Amino acid sequence: MAMSWVNEDLSRQFGEIATLLKLKGVDAFRVRAYERAAATIGAAPVDLSMLDEREIAALSGIGAGTASKIAEYLGTGAIAMLERLRSEVPPGMVELVRVPGLGPKTARLLHDELGIDGLEALREALDAGRLEGLKGLGTKTAANLRDAVARMGAKDTGRLPAADAIAVAEQLCATLRTVPGVAEVAYAGSLRRMRSTIGDIDVLAAATDAPPVMDALRGAGTTVKVLAAGEKKTSVLTVRGLQADLRVVEAEAWGAALVYFTGSKAHNVRIRERAVRQGLTLNEYGLYRRETGERLASRTEADVYAALGMDEVPPPMREDTGEVEAAAAGQLPRVVTLGDLRGDLHGHSSWSGDGKATLDDMAAAAAARGYAYWAVTDHAENLSINGLSREQVRARRGDLRRVQETVPQMRLLDGAELNIGIDGALDYDLDFLLSFEFCVASVHSLMQRPAAEQTARIIAAIEHPAVCVIGHPTGRILGKRPGYDIDLDAILDAAVETGTALEVNASPRRLDLSGSMVRRAVERGATLAISSDAHSVGDLASMRYGVATAQRGWATPAGILNCLDVDGLLAFVDRKRAR
């Protein structure tokens, strides 16, 4: 994607440096420094090519050495140190450490002793039984590696879209809640932080007796293979090639364990460093005074952060992208929460071909969520199968007036989700468009166009007086298709200039804008709309994933369109139209 291509490439290159250094066996702290730099760069809300070397060195985790390498990359397009490392480390070793359970030490051993230079050579050596007998490697290790290599060849591997992982995780949690003696169960990890794709499922349980909970996981219907089973922790392979890790703790340690298990790893390392500087030590059982061993906090996450002298950090923000410093200074932004939302501005009824519930049912469910308004934005005429003709729009308006009577406490807004044509043209005509109360405009076709063309068509829609929100701005479907190429900064500038909002589509299949794009939008002062894009009653509950995604981008209620009350919202529409 056009956005932050420089950052992504740099992040990848520093990640590769870290991997190669690890394979060379250098000091682990140096490796960690490069890993941290890669993470910082990958999450930076500003394109690094826009900054000078001093500003780059001011980023947390980036010092003079890394900054000069970044400058070198920006000047020459390459980092000489990386080129040198690539020539020094046999290429196949990078492939070897991708095998779960096979780390740098073993990779080095396999290469030096057996000449194994890649996955294929490892397979052959395993088949020939050549690993057994190597010092430190027995028959069990060989069998585990054989399994791991075989799994790598299977179809269902790698990260899953959040929507799929949520389904597995919730099923797992439900199973564990039925175990006697279990006080609390929650999923943590990247799922709780609401990353858009999920590598594994982390489940935490509080119970007086751990073994029955472990047994329940091993026996769960979703469990394919047990990878590790100890007193405090069990790891299994579940359906869809997803690993699930379960930790069981006493209820008194719940908060500390939740902090630990939610991560991110980088966030944990940073707050543990902070603890050490205060003469404390933090682990999954609590925050302790170093000298006396006295436990200062552990029951809730709020207790732990408070005892560290920090604001409590919402899980989606725990990525070590500045939140630790901000929370320590008491300056963490008060990010948007579900309770701040006054309505939902993108939803469908059965008037659209793809809507699965009637206007009555959708409106009743939206009202039951306590919304002050709900915009029904059925598809417009240019979406051939699902769209509404003008005749159907007029008929729906009659229906809308009738349904409005049934939900007196909530304002139903007569809306549409328009189609952005290849040249930026919209459905209907100007007068008809202005007869709607609220319009979202989205790209639904011709998604593989060059960035310049794609950007221009979206900006054309942004400039249209009837368009209040651009729906799912990048068009990505997680696990299925990447977003279209756009120049996000140009789109953000146009949105700010015209007073148009960009959507944070809350569907866990989309999460579009992404968290990092939200952060960029917030930096540039763009208005966002968090919308469920519900096609069914159940979809309305997806809003929480949109809120989490907005939190990942540090969005505050002040920048969210649907945190406004009805009057504020309608004033926003009027201002846009007056331009």
Next chain:
DNA sequence: GCCGTTTTCGGCCCGACTGTTTTCAGTCG
């Protein structure tokens, strides 16, 4: 390599599990 309420050197988060070891190294998160 980074960093500072130990501030330009000397530290750097902490624990669980496995396998192959008789006390611990390697890997993972």
